[in-house]
Every structure is written in structure tokens, then in C-alpha cells.
Amino acid sequence: MDKNIILAGKHLRKEFHGNVVLDDVTILCKKGVVLALVGENGAGKSTLMNIISGGLQPDGGEIEFEGKPVKFRNSHHALQMGIAFVHQEFSLFDDLTVGENIMLGSEPRRSCFTDSHALHRQAQKVLNELDYQIDVGRMGGGLTPAEQQITEIAKAWVTRPKVLILDEPTSSLSKVEVDKLFRFIGRVKESGVSVVLITHRMDEIFQVCDETIVLKDGVMTAVEPVGNVTKDDLISKMVGREVSNTFPQRCKSVPKDAYFELRNVSVGKRVQNISLRIPKGCVTGFGGLEGQGQRDLARAIFGIEPFTSGQVLIGGEEKSIRTPGAAMKAGIGFVPDDRKTEGLVLPLSIEENMSVLVLDRIARNGILSRKRVRAEAQKGVDRLRIKLSSLKQPVVDLSGGNQQKVVFSKWVTANPEILILDEPTRGVDVQSKLEIYTLIRELTSKGVCILLFSSDMLELIGMSDVIHVMYEGRISGSINGCEATEEALMSLSSGVSPTVKKEG
Amino acid sequence: MRTNLKSREQFSKLSYGVYLLLVITLIAFLIASGSQGSAKGVLNVIRQAAPLGIVAIGQTLILLMGGIDLSVGSVMTLVNIVASSIMAGRNDNIGAAVVVCLLLSAMIGLINGLIIAKFQMPPFLITMAMGSIIEGIYFVYSKGSPNGSIASRFRVISDGWIGGTFPIAILVWLAFWGLVSFILYKTPYGKRYYFTGGNRRAAYLSGIHTFSLTVSAYVLCSLMAGIAGLMISAFIGVASMSVGTDYTLNSIAATVIGGTSFNGGIGTLEGTFPGVLIMAFLQSILTMLNISQAGKNISQGLIIIIMVAMNHYKQK
Numbered sequence: 001m002d003k004n005i006i007l008a009g010k011h012l013r014k015e016f017h018g019n020v021v022l023d024d025v026t027i028l029c030k031k032g033v034v035l036a037l038v039g040e041n042g043a044g045k046s047t048l049m050n051i052i053s054g055g056l057q058p059d060g061g062e063i064e065f066e067g068k069p070v071k072f073r074n075s076h077h078a079l080q081m082g083i084a085f086v087h088q089e090f091s092l093f094d095d096l097t098v099g100e101n102i103m104l105g106s107e108p109r110r111s112c113f114t115d116s117h118a119l120h121r122q123a124q125k126v127l128n129e130l131d132y133q134i135d136v137g138r139m140g141g142g143l144t145p146a147e148q149q150i151t152e153i154a155k156a157w158v159t160r161p162k163v164l165i166l167d168e169p170t171s172s173l174s175k176v177e178v179d180k181l182f183r184f185i186g187r188v189k190e191s192g193v194s195v196v197l198i199t200h201r202m203d204e205i206f207q208v209c210d211e212t213i214v215l216k217d218g219v220m221t222a223v224e225p226v227g228n229v230t231k232d233d234l235i236s237k238m239v240g241r242e243v244s245n246t247f248p249q250r251c252k253s254v255p256k257d258a259y260f261e262l263r264n265v266s267v268g269k270r271v272q273n274i275s276l277r278i279p280k281g282c283v284t285g286f287g288g289l290e291g292q293g294q295r296d297l298a299r300a301i302f303g304i305e306p307f308t309s310g311q312v313l314i315g316g317e318e319k320s321i322r323t324p325g326a327a328m329k330a331g332i333g334f335v336p337d338d339r340k341t342e343g344l345v346l347p348l349s350i351e352e353n354m355s356v357l358v359l360d361r362i363a364r365n366g367i368l369s370r371k372r373v374r375a376e377a378q379k380g381v382d383r384l385r386i387k388l389s390s391l392k393q394p395v396v397d398l399s400g401g402n403q404q405k406v407v408f409s410k411w412v413t414a415n416p417e418i419l420i421l422d423e424p425t426r427g428v429d430v431q432s433k434l435e436i437y438t439l440i441r442e443l444t445s446k447g448v449c450i451l452l453f454s455s456d457m458l459e460l461i462g463m464s465d466v467i468h469v470m471y472e473g474r475i476s477g478s479i480n481g482c483e484a485t486e487e488a489l490m491s492l493s494s495g496v497s498p499t500v501k502k503e504g
Numbered sequence: 505m506r507t508n509l510k511s512r513e514q515f516s517k518l519s520y521g522v523y524l525l526l527v528i529t530l531i532a533f534l535i536a537s538g539s540q541g542s543a544k545g546v547l548n549v550i551r552q553a554a555p556l557g558i559v560a561i562g563q564t565l566i567l568l569m570g571g572i573d574l575s576v577g578s579v580m581t582l583v584n585i586v587a588s589s590i591m592a593g594r595n596d597n598i599g600a601a602v603v604v605c606l607l608l609s610a611m612i613g614l615i616n617g618l619i620i621a622k623f624q625m626p627p628f629l630i631t632m633a634m635g636s637i638i639e640g641i642y643f644v645y646s647k648g649s650p651n652g653s654i655a656s657r658f659r660v661i662s663d664g665w666i667g668g669t670f671p672i673a674i675l676v677w678l679a680f681w682g683l684v685s686f687i688l689y690k691t692p693y694g695k696r697y698y699f700t701g702g703n704r705r706a707a708y709l710s711g712i713h714t715f716s717l718t719v720s721a722y723v724l725c726s727l728m729a730g731i732a733g734l735m736i737s738a739f740i741g742v743a744s745m746s747v748g749t750d751y752t753l754n755s756i757a758a759t760v761i762g763g764t765s766f767n768g769g770i771g772t773l774e775g776t777f778p779g780v781l782i783m784a785f786l787q788s789i790l791t792m793l794n795i796s797q798a799g800k801n802i803s804q805g806l807i808i809i810i811m812v813a814m815n816h817y818k819q820k
Contacts, residue, residue, distance in 0.1 A: 304709065328711040342709050345702035347769050356699055356710045359692035367690050410710075 013060030029194040036205040039215035053085035054078030084161035094141030099123035145172035165196040239486035247462030265310030270296040272473040283450040285464030293473035302334040303327040333416030337423035343407035346396040351377040357414040380409040401432035418449045526778040529785040551671035553784035555735040562728030563755040570701035570768030571627040575635035576729035580748030583733025588652035588743035613726025617719030650743030662738035702769025761811040
């Protein structure tokens with residue numbers, strides 16, 4: 001047994017509802033070693049980290065801590081053993097100070113009261129170790145994303161972990177801050193702590209990491225010391241699935257004149273100066289890593305959180321779209337990524353959900369007839385072969401795939417000219433996916449302009465006529481759908497290749 | 505076959521349990537009234553339930569839309585005091601009194617709705633505060649001892665019987681019930697109550713103007729309370745400082761007994777109707793049996809808990 005191994009996860013396996021998300025993955029966290037964990041969205045990185053930090057129980061395999069097998073009851077248990085996981089989503093309390101947030105759970109006490117002075121002094125000390133200045137008296141709610149990230153790391157570090165797991169810690173940090181963080185990681189490593197760094201940025205791996213593990217679809221494709229690999233090696237190991245023929249044939253001719261145009265649009269700092277000319281009747285894909293501004297762009301086009309500057313033109317006419325209602329009037333539809341909270345009214349029936357957008361059209365002289373509502377809903381159901389026992393069934397009872405079909409179909413019912421799809425097939429079974437893809441093609445052949453936002457690279461490549469890749473709020477490159485490869489997309493997504501290919 | 509039956513009941517929005525309970529209370533009522541039991545007795549109870557029936561229509565709309573209105577009782581009392589003082593017992597003043605009262609009610613609803621929709625405030629607190637403010641206003645307006653009385657011709661809407669056999673008050677109630685049901689089920693506007701109450705965010709993202717819908721719902725509810733206030737005024741004929749007090753919680757009770765969800769999006773007016781009747785018959789039965797106010801409160805509370813539990817189980 002290697003004395004240097006602090007934490008080992010061996011032959012780990014995890015399933016969610018019959019989907020294998022991790023299969024026979026072995027991870028070794030060694031003393032004084034920074035391990036990079038890389039892989040596409042959905043490759044199983046977070047699942048793996050959750051398992052070795054007690055957040056999830058594995059369905060197979062075992063975990064050893066300092067050579068002895070352990071079973072973590074929960075993440076708190078793992079934290080007590082010395083495994084700290086800094087999640088990608090922040091979990092700070094808005095109404096506690098930075099100091100209180102950092103010291104949460106390990107507050108110094110004077111008899112039975114919290115010693116506020118000592119608490120803030122200790123928090124300050126931890127921040128000093130990180131070489132980062134935040135006033136410990138400030139409220140958590142007023143922090144910038146970068147400050148939140150640092151506070152989260154401080155909160156993990158204060159427990160003096162033996163294994164420190166960081167999930168994309170650099171995504172909200174500036175260059176200077178990243179350098180500080182890496183120097184901190186260097187010092188931590190010297191002191192014998194094992195660090196696991198999840199990252200999408202290739203440069204960072206070579207800057208700070210010693211070893212890499214590559215995951216692809218829940219399977220380990222490589223474990224290498226960093227010295228032995230190149231960026232291209234890593235990318236090719238992360239991707240490389242076959243583009244199967246699940247995707248219906250793309251249309252032959254793509255019209256050239258723009259129907260929908262964005263001129264220098266921005267949403268705060270999250271979307272910066274994007275200009276696009278999008279023709280009718282084709283699928284325009286938007287890709288990139290999570291949180292690079294795609295979601296904000298999609299939402300701004302639909303008027304949910306409108307653009308802060310720039311112009312939107314539809315059919316050559318400038319439109320001001322500040323609410324979803326206005327977007328719908330302009331002929332825009334939006335299939336949101338979260339069907340349960342944004343797409344459907346769960347307690348209501350399929351019939352009602354299907355007809356919500358077209359009530360005014362169905363009504364005659366302002367009066368609705370059951371028959372016409374039902375006929376419209378039936379058309380929507382037939383369009384995507386939604387499996388149901390009755391149109392009056394509440395949508396909450398449907399499976400995820402069928403729910404997604406209802407959301408999709410309801411928007412098709414509204415006959416939009418421009419249809420935004422945000423992760424239209426997330427959590428949807430293969431058969432339903434295929435049906436949704438076929439419907440997308442049908443729509444484009446009728447001249448509908450589809451904007452496809454997806455984190456599934458194969459979907460983007462299989463469906464899009466043009467793919468725009470976003471990185472830090474900008475379009476880092478555009479690739480023609482027929483020529484796109486996962487490698488090319490991954491490079492643009494990771495900000496590796498600055499060369500912008502002009503769509504041809 | 506069995507699954508078919510089960511699923512049909514499951515998909516129906518109306519809770520049949522409430523009708524079952526209504527039949528039971530009705531039978532109990534007839535038994536309790538013994539030899540005096542008659543159709544007229546039953547109609548008389550329903551007649552007296554008309555104000556509650558009308559205010560509960562408004563409350564149902566609000567709950568469906570995902571809100572609550574705790575100011576309806578105060579609106580009813582305000583209308584009672586204002587109507588009495590304007591009418592001062594004279595038939596010539598009926599028109600003016602009705603117009604002023606309805607405008608006042610609508611205005612209160614508008615203020616409720618605007619504050620709740622504009623500032624995303626919890627409706628519970630805003631309408632409760634509004635109720636308190638209205639109470640203060642009518643105390644000042646009436647200087648603590650309201651005067652005036654309701655014009656005799658106006659009292660017909662609550663006291664009158666058509667040909668001595670059917671109460672006008674029930675007709676008024678049914679008319680409003682029919683009208684609002686039509687709006688709720690047969691117009692796009694009404695359907696949007698369900699979407700907004702069921703998932704406000706999804707409704708907004710489906711292009712529904714949730715803001716104006718919210719405001720209009722509070723205006724409608726307050727108008728219903730105003731009409732109920734006029735009905736109750738016609739009943740008692742005089743101004744009273746506390747006539748509306750019980751109606752706030754009773755309207756909510758009748759609505760939830762009728763199967764409307766407290767979280768919005770689920771419920772019907774056909775459920776609220778028997779909900780109101782159940783409460784009315786229960787009150788009369790207990791009065792006839794000489795049961796104290798304490799006993800009335802306890803049994804009413806039990807009925808609410810049982811019905812809410814049944815509806816909750818059904819919606820699961």
C-alpha cells in the first residue's frame with residue numbers, strides 16, 4: 001500500500017434511474033499531488049467528486065481513506081475526516097458576514113456564546129493565507145462572484161482538509177486572481193495536502209497540476225502524469241464519440257440573407273458585444289462550456305432579462321423586446337431548459353398546458369369551446385406522439401421525456417418564426433430525442449429560424465448548420481455544421497485556439 | 505375498467521367529496537329541524553348564505569391565482585356603513601349608494617393588487633394591513649356609532665321571495681356564480697388564472713401578463729366583497745360596525761372546503777358553491793341543537809381540516 005495515498009476511490013460505479021453515469025472509475029488522491037479531473041459536460045466529474053466527498057453513495061466499488069476502507073454517511077462526515085469539496089455553485093449565506101460564512105461550523109466560542117472578535121480574526125487569517133483581501137465584516141450577499149469563490153475556498157480551507165477538491169474554481173476569477181489561487185494551491189501542495197482540480201481550461205492543467213484523469217461518459221479514458229500528455233491528447237480523450245445516425249439529414253440549401261439579426265448586443269458583463277446574422281430555415285447552434293453566457297443570451301433574446309445594449313432586428317425591422325410577451329408578439333418562442341419550473345404548469349392537464357399559448361386564437365369572439373381546445377391539444381400530442389392516458393391527465397404524471405415533448409409541442413403550436421431551444425433534449429430518452437430532432441428539421445424546412453443552445457456537442461454537430469461557440473460572454477469562434485468536430489468545438493470552448501474560422 | 509374509473513376520478517378537477525358532505529349536512533339539517541323541516545326552511549338557510557356565497561366567489565378567484573385576500577370582511581363592513589349613511593332609508597338614494605360602494609370596493613382591490621403585483625409583496629400581509637386600514641377608516645367615518653339605514657326597496661334583494669316561494673337573494677347569488685364561472689372557464693382571461701396560480705414563472709414565460717392579471721383579480725375579488733356587503737346590508741337593514749368580520753375567514757374556509765388549493769392553480773367554483781352551503785347548514789344545525797358558539801367553532805374547524813386533508817390526499 002502506497003503510504004502517500006490519502007484517499008482512494010476504487011472501481012466506483014454509480015447509476016441514476018438505470019443510467020450508468022460512472023463505471024469502474026478509480027481515483028487516487030496522493031499527498032502533495034495536484035490532480036486534474038477533466039471531461040465534457042456530463043462526463044461524470046461532479047458525480048465522482050460527490051462520491052469521494054460523501055455527497056453520494058456509490059452503487060459499486062469502495063473508498064479507502066488512509067489505507068482503511070470507509071463508508072461516508074454524508075458530506076459532513078467526509079468533511080470531518082478531512083475531505084473538503086468546494087462546489088461550483090456557491091452556498092454562502094447572504095445575511096452572514098464573510099467571516100461568519102468562513103467560520104460556519106467551526107466558530108470559536110466563549111462559554112456558550114460565539115466569540116465574534118476571535119471569529120473574524122481567524123477568518124482574516126485564513127484569507128491572508130489565500131493572499132486575498134476581503135473585508136471579513138462584509139455581508140455575503142454583497143460579494144462579487146470572484147469574492148464568493150475565494151470565500152468558499154477559505155471556508156473549505158479553514159477545516160484544514162487533507163484532500164481539497166475544487167470544482168472549476170477559476171471560472172469567475174480574473175487572471176491575477178487565478179495566479180494567486182495557483183500560488184496558494186502550490187503552497188497547499190507543499191504542506192502535503194492532496195488537491196483535486198476540476199477544470200475545463202487546458203492551460204491551467206499544465207500550469208498547476210501534476211496528474212490528470214480524463215472521464216468520458218462515465219468511463220476513465222486516461223490517467224497520466226501531466227508531463228506525458230499534450231493539450232491535443234487530452235481533448236481527443238475527452239471526446240471522440242461516434243456521431244451516430246440519430247440525427248436526421250440536414251437540409252441541403254441554407255438561405256443566406258439574414259432574417260434575425262443581433263448587433264453588438266450585451267447583457268451586463270455576461271454577454272459582450274455579440275453580433276450575428278441568422279437566416280431563416282436553419283439551425284443555429286450555440287455551444288461552449290456551461291456558464292459562458294449562452295443562457296443569458298437565450299434569455300435576453302426572449303426578453304426575460306433583456307439586453308443592456310445593442311440592437312435586435314427581425315426581418316430588417318428593429319424590435320424592442322423587454323418582456324416574454326413582447327418577444328412572442330415579435331414571433332419568438334422559447335423552450336426553456338428547466339421544464340418543471342419554467343416550461344410547464346405541473347398541476348394542470350396536458351390539454352391546458354398545450355393550449356396556453358394559443359387561447360386567444362382558439363377563442364371565438366372571446367369564448368373558448370372545449371372542443372376546439374381539445375382539438376388543438378390533440379394536434380400537439382400527435383405531433384410528437386406523446387404517450388398519455390387522457391388529455392385531462394396532469395402533466396406532472398408524465399415521464400421527463402414526455403413532459404419535454406409537451407413543452408416543445410406547445411411552442412410549435414404557437415407558430416413562432418424564431419424558436420429558441422435551451423437544452424431541448426436534456427434528460428430525455430433516445431427515442432424522444434429522435435422525434436424532437438425530426439420535428440426541428442420539419443420546422444426549419446418550413447422556414448422557422450431555430451436557435452439551439454446545447455451543452456451536448458454531438459447534438460450541436462448533428463443538428464446545426466452553423467455553430468457559434470461562446471467563451472466568457474463572447475463568441476470565440478463559429479464553425480460550419482458539416483465541418484464541425486468535437487475537437488474543434490472543445491478547443492474553442494476551452495479558449496485554446498484563438499483562430500476564428502469564418503463560416504463559409 | 506377499474507383503472508379507468510380511478511383515472512377518471514383522478515383527472516377530474518372537482519372534488520366529489522364536497523358534494524357528499526353537502527348531502528350529509530343537508531340530511532342532518534332535515535333531521536335536526538324535525539317536524540318544522542321544509543323546503544322553505546332549506547331555502548331560507550341558502551338565502552342567508554348568499555353574501556358568503558358571493559364573497560367566496562371572489563376569494564376563490566384570488567386563491568386560484570395564487571393569492572389570498574384578508575381584506576374582504578372589512579370591505580363588507582365599510583360598504584354596509586357607507587351604504588346605510590348614503591341611503592339614509594330613502595329609496596331615491598339607492599343608485600348613488602350602490603355606485604359609490606362598488607367604486608370604493610374596486611378602488612380598494614386596485615390598491616391591493618397594485619401593491620402586491622408591483623412590489624411582489626406577500627398578499628397575506630398586504631391585504632391584512634389593508635383590512636386594518638379600512639377598519640380604521642370606517643371608525644373615523646362613522647365616529648364609532650354608524651347611523652342611517654338601508655332603503656326599504658333595496659332590502660328586497662335579500663328579503664324578497666318571488667311569488668313567496670323562491671328567494672331573490674339565491675337568484676342574485678346564482679347569477680354572479682354563473683357569470684364568474686363563465687369568465688373563468690370559457691374565456692382566455694379566466695383560464696389564465698389557473699396558469700398564473702399553478703406556476704407564475706411558467707405563465708409569465710408563456711407571455712401571460714401576470715401583473716395585470718394579478719391586479720384585476722384583486723379588483724374583482726374586492727368588487728365581489730362589495731356586492732356581498734350590499735347583500736348583507738339589505739339583510740340587516742342598518743349599519744353595524746362588525747357585520748363583515750367573520751366573512752374574511754369564512755370565505756377562505758368555504759373555498760378550501762370546496763377543494764381549491766391554497767397554493768393556487770387547483771380548484772373550481774362548483775366546489776366553492778357547496779363549500780358555502782356546508783358551512784351555512786352546519787351553522788343552522790348547531791344553532792337548532794342549541795350548541796354554544798364554542799361548539800360551532802370546533803366543528804367548523806374540524807370540517808375544514810377533514811376536507812383539506814381529503815383534497816390534499818386526492819391531489820397527491
